[in-house]
Amino acid sequence: MNSLHDFPITHKWPATHPERLQLYSLATPNGVKVSIMLEEIGLPYEAHKVDFGKNDQVSPEFLSLSPNNKIPAILDPHGPGGQPLALFESGAILVYLAEKTGRLLPKDAAARYQTLQWVMFQMGGVGPMFGQLGFFHKFAGKDYDDKRPRDRYVAESARLLGVLDKHLAGKSWVMGDEYTIADIAIFPWIRNLIGFYGAGELVQFERFTQVQRVLDAFVARPAVQRGLQIPA
Structure with a gap:
C-alpha cells in the first residue's frame, strides 16, 4: 500500500490532511496515551x-486497521522506508512514536529497557486491573451481589499503586528526572481510576502520596491538558 487511500479505514474516516499521521481514537485512558504523546512531541496529526455509541469499533473499516477492535490505532503516511504504517495497541504506538522522533525514550540501552518495563507494567497490570475494577464498581458489575470479584480487583489495584508509590519516592517521574513514555502510559489510568471510575476511596488512594504528587505534575503539563481532550 503506497497511499492512505489504499487503506479501507480512510473510506469511513477520510483524511483532510493526508500528509499527517492519522489517529483513530477516543478520550479513554488508552486513547489519550497517544494523543498526549503526539502533543508532547509536536508531530502533526489528524x-x-x-x-x-455507534459501534464504530466493530466496523469493517476500523477492524481492517485494528483487528482486536480496540482504540487507539494510527496510520502514519511516513512510516519506515517512507511507506505508510498501520499500527494498533497503545504501548506499541508509544514506542514507535518515541523511536520515530527520538523523544521520550532514553537513548542509553539500560535506561531504555527500564522505561519499557514500566510501560509493560501498565499494559499488563495497571490497565487490565483498573479496568476490571471500574467494571465491577461503576458499571454493570455493581449489580452483582457477590462482591468477591470487585474486592479482588480492589486489592490488586491497591497493590500496584503501592509498587508505584514506593518506586516514585525521591523521583520526579517514573524514570527519575526524565519524563518518558512510561509516565504517559501509566498516569492516564491512575487519573481515570480516581476520577471517572470514582474508586479512590475503595483503594484508599490517600495512602499513595508519591503517586498523587507525580499525577498532579503530569496533569499540569500543557501537552497533557490538550491530549486529554482529543478527539473532542
Whole structure:
C-alpha cells in the first residue's frame, strides 16, 4: 500500500490532511496515551473519533486497521522506508512514536529497557486491573451481589499503586528526572481510576502520596491538558 487511500479505514474516516499521521481514537485512558504523546512531541496529526455509541469499533473499516477492535490505532503516511504504517495497541504506538522522533525514550540501552518495563507494567497490570475494577464498581458489575470479584480487583489495584508509590519516592517521574513514555502510559489510568471510575476511596488512594504528587505534575503539563481532550 503506497497511499492512505489504499487503506479501507480512510473510506469511513477520510483524511483532510493526508500528509499527517492519522489517529483513530477516543478520550479513554488508552486513547489519550497517544494523543498526549503526539502533543508532547509536536508531530502533526489528524484525529478521528471512533464512536463506541455507534459501534464504530466493530466496523469493517476500523477492524481492517485494528483487528482486536480496540482504540487507539494510527496510520502514519511516513512510516519506515517512507511507506505508510498501520499500527494498533497503545504501548506499541508509544514506542514507535518515541523511536520515530527520538523523544521520550532514553537513548542509553539500560535506561531504555527500564522505561519499557514500566510501560509493560501498565499494559499488563495497571490497565487490565483498573479496568476490571471500574467494571465491577461503576458499571454493570455493581449489580452483582457477590462482591468477591470487585474486592479482588480492589486489592490488586491497591497493590500496584503501592509498587508505584514506593518506586516514585525521591523521583520526579517514573524514570527519575526524565519524563518518558512510561509516565504517559501509566498516569492516564491512575487519573481515570480516581476520577471517572470514582474508586479512590475503595483503594484508599490517600495512602499513595508519591503517586498523587507525580499525577498532579503530569496533569499540569500543557501537552497533557490538550491530549486529554482529543478527539473532542
